[in-house]
Amino acid sequence: MNKTWLITGVSSGFGYELTRQLLAKGDTVVGTVRNKAKVADLGEKYPTTFDYQILDMTDTPAIQQVVKEAFEKHGKIDVIINNAGYGLFGAAEELSDEQVEHIIATNLTGSIQMIRSALPFLRKQGHGRIIQISSYGGQVAFPGNSMYHATKFGIEGFCESVAQEVAPFNIGVTIVEPGGARTEFRYGSAQLAELMPEYDGNPAHSFLAMLDSSNVLAPGDPSEMAKRIIESVDITPAPLRMVLGSQALASTIATLENRLADFRTQTELAASTDYKE
Structure with missing residues (x-):
């Protein structure tokens, strides 16, 4: 049975690959972009099943309008995929106020408002799946990436709570945590702070080697990752x-094991703050 999907950020990366695969198998996609020209090829090839709209993820009223019109036009939306977002690299001190505010508004607040806008419609139709594209950077933190991690750690906490709230309404929530992949996220769309010489040679600038495509490429295959996401519904x-991604999983497990080991050393400390009855 064909499904209808609402996917943000479909002009490149995972969003484009997801949309391409879904349209090829006969599903309908409502996609959001900032530049329609980037998906004109899909629009021409799938004029009846690809409905693409301009959307700025920092504009909450616009998010609400796109969601409302998508449900009204298509009757139902089976799957919401929050994909739009970007990476911001640089030490915390190097970032401008505008950069901090914009990445929060896009990656975190925009994703939250998309989910909140869709919930009344999903609840009314009695089913639905929400897929939040996060990152293994929602569990593992690296220097020079503080604000990206802030948005991903934040959206994961939001989604984990919401998943429990909406399960009784037959709405499922999945947080997807990809590792490094060969998409524009790493090789094209990443944004950099104005780097300070004081941080040269500091771990905060280690990302420069990662963003250099002349070095070893990211191991993740966007096509295979998109397939697994589609299958998950x-x-x-x-x-x-x-x-x-195997590297992402190994890094996540190691990080969580270290975190647990640290927590287990704090048994006496934690108990020392309880009331002594």
Whole structure:
């Protein structure tokens, strides 16, 4: 049975690959972009099943309008994929106020408002799946990437809570945590702070080697990652998290094991603050 999907940020990366695969198998995609020219090829090839709209993820009223019109026009939306977002690199001190505010508004607040806008419609139709594209950077933090991690750690907490709220309405939530992939996120769309010489040679600038495409390319295959994301909507109950990429999974497990080991050393400290009855 064909599905209808609402996907943000479909002009490149995972969004484009997801849309391409879904349209090829006969599904309908409502996609949001900032530049329609970037998806004109798909619009020409799939004029009846690809409905693409301009959307700035920092504009909450516009998000609400796009969601409302999508449900009204197509009757139902089976899957919402929050994909739009970008990376911002640089030490915390190097970032401008505008850069800090914009990445929060796009990656975190925009994703939150998209989900909030869709929930009344999903609840009314009695089913739905929400897929939040996060990153293994929602669990593992690296220097020089503080604000990106802030948005991903934040959206994961939001989604984990919402998943429990909406499960009784037959709405599933999945957080997707990809590792490095060969998309424009790493090789084209990444934004940099104005770098300070004081941080030269500092771990905060280690990302410069990662962003250099002349070095070893990211291991993740966007096409295969998109396939796994699409397949996940047929898994019941919805998996709360999906880590994509062997390196990402190994790094996540190591980080969580270290975190647990640290917590386990704090048993006496934690108990010392309880009331002594």
